[in-house]
Amino acid sequence: MxxxxxxxxxxxxxxxxxxxxxxxxxxxxxxxxxxxxxxxxxxxxxxxxxxxxxxxxxxxxxxxxxxxxxxxxxxxxxxxxxxxxxxxxxxxxxxxxxxxxxxxxxxxxxxxxxAAARTYRYFFEEHPGDAALMDEAAQFFLGEHDFSLLSRRSERSPVRRVHAARVYEEGGFCVFEVSAAGFLWNMVRCMASALAAVGRREKEPEWVRTLLRGEGERRVAAAPPGGLILTDIAxxxxxxxxxxxxxAEGALFRREKDFRVKVRVNEALRSFFSQ
Structure with missing residues (x-):
């Protein structure tokens, strides 16, 4: 330049x-x-x-x-x-x-x-349970669907096309990754909530298909925002x-160090519960 x-x-x-x-x-x-x-x-x-x-x-x-x-x-x-x-x-x-x-x-x-595609990853705060079952359910998201029951209500069209979706385990965490041209408000977090219910065996994978058909009784609540990362826009x-x-690097390092200390302090405090 x-x-x-x-x-x-x-x-x-x-x-x-x-x-x-x-x-x-x-x-x-x-x-x-x-x-x-x-x-x-x-x-x-x-x-x-x-x-x-x-x-x-x-x-x-x-x-x-x-x-x-x-x-x-x-x-x-x-x-x-x-x-x-x-x-x-x-x-x-x-x-x-x-x-x-x-x-x-x-x-x-x-x-x-x-933007050709946007990709998000959601890190579940607590492991829901059966990641393989969650991944099976995530495949129902692929293609074009009405996400009215898996998003916050808005004036925008609820129809979105999902290019890729998967659930996998990494570093002790259960992770949901999804790519689409565009997303609705709270859509990824609602999708994550639905998958978590499947992972806990509260719902069968097929339940996700019924939500996409609009057959659910109510909208799925959004998962907490802290586990969500916008990882890429293509x-x-x-x-x-x-x-x-x-x-910026120093701030992230200090935050990580602070978290490690807080986790250790929390463990020490809990150790007194049984005394």
Missing amino acids: EEDQGQDTEMRLAFRIGYWGDGFYGSQVQAEVRTVEGEVVAVCRKLGLFDDPREARFAFAGRTDRGVHAAGQVCAFTTDVPERAVAALPYELPADIWVTGWAEVPDRFSPRKE YDFEFTPLAPSPK
Whole structure:
């Protein structure tokens, strides 16, 4: 990316970002609360990448709910200082947001409309039980279905096409992974709840098919948001990798260390129950 002196260097850029969702009221900008979009826009303004996000056509690929995390969210904006954007944005973002890649994209690029697929992973807080049975049930999600009973009610069409779905075990956790062109509000978390009921043998795998036929008595409740990660959004181009800032890496390391200490303290406290 070369900058010619005295010439207009306006360019549209896409950035692949990640974030730890606990500190945000979701990704979409809202008044008077902290959001991922709000933080990114504020840093872009501070760096002089643009003044008005509407004029820069700033956009995210999609929304994530409060407490949901991301490794592969994508935002895009147009700026006349693209070199500054690539060099400075990763280092000026708060520690719970980081950049892992960037790309120059066409002027009309929309990160939401041009996404070929989105992939989520849900880590169950407690292992539901039978992962093989859950994986069998997950296969009913494949193809085009009405997810009215597996999503939050909205004005959008409840029909979605799922490309891939599986349940597997990793590092002692039970994980649900699903890919689709797009998802409804709470859809992945509702799907996870349904699979958990199958894993606990409260429901048979075939029950998932009945939900997709609209034959359930009520909507399935969404699983807690803390286990959900937006892992990837696919496009017809590749991102140039960028290493997360030392600030972001350090924050994740400290959070992991803090969790380990809290787990150990919790175990020690419980040991006194039997004394």
